[in-house]
Amino acid sequence: AQSVSQHNHHVILSEAASLELGCNYSYGGTVNLFWYVQYPGQHLQLLLKYFSGDPLVKGIKGFEAEFIKSKFSFNLRKPSVQWSDTAEYFCAVMKFSGGYNKLIFGAGTRLAVHP
């Protein structure tokens, strides 16, 4: 079945550690790719997006993601995490299908950063 897979459900890091969260999708053709963040008790906020062009995209708060078309991947990275990065992170794929652009989410990765 077509899906969006996030490899890690829970990640625990110390401050200043590097972060990489994996995301793979199984949709063929043209897609738009997103990473959203949800801080505790809050709504979804867009971290970054990829539509076309440079496969390395930079988002807010020092996050970046790399689109590798051959691997159907869109991994999220941050060189040095902070305690304030504690949140849940969602990868999402927008697929144009049947006249509509559907946004499909992965299951999420819960990140805990310890001081």
Add this chain to the structure above:
Amino acid sequence: NAGVTQTPKFQVLKTGQSMTLQCAQDMNHEYMSWYRQDPGMGLRLIHYSVGAGITDQGEVPNGYNVSRSTTEDFPLRLLSAAPSQTSVYFCASSYAGFNTEAFFGQGTRLTVV
């Protein structure tokens, strides 16, 4: 700018009760959708609409109804609430074309007892 506004923020229902979750956007977006968020399952699409008068089912539509009489509003109705519908509900809107991003409301936390 209001963006996407959802009401109420919290709601407790008894099994069998009905209610409507409200969603309104002021960005003139054609596309609106409802998701539910459950632990370990991400956000799953319930229903969506590409314009006034046009709605369709998403991944988990059972137990929910929607209608879209105006561009701005996209209410989600629970006709007979069940404990399995305890969840956090998010409304989103976007332009209908490709290369667009979705904007989300603040969410409604619903508990069915």
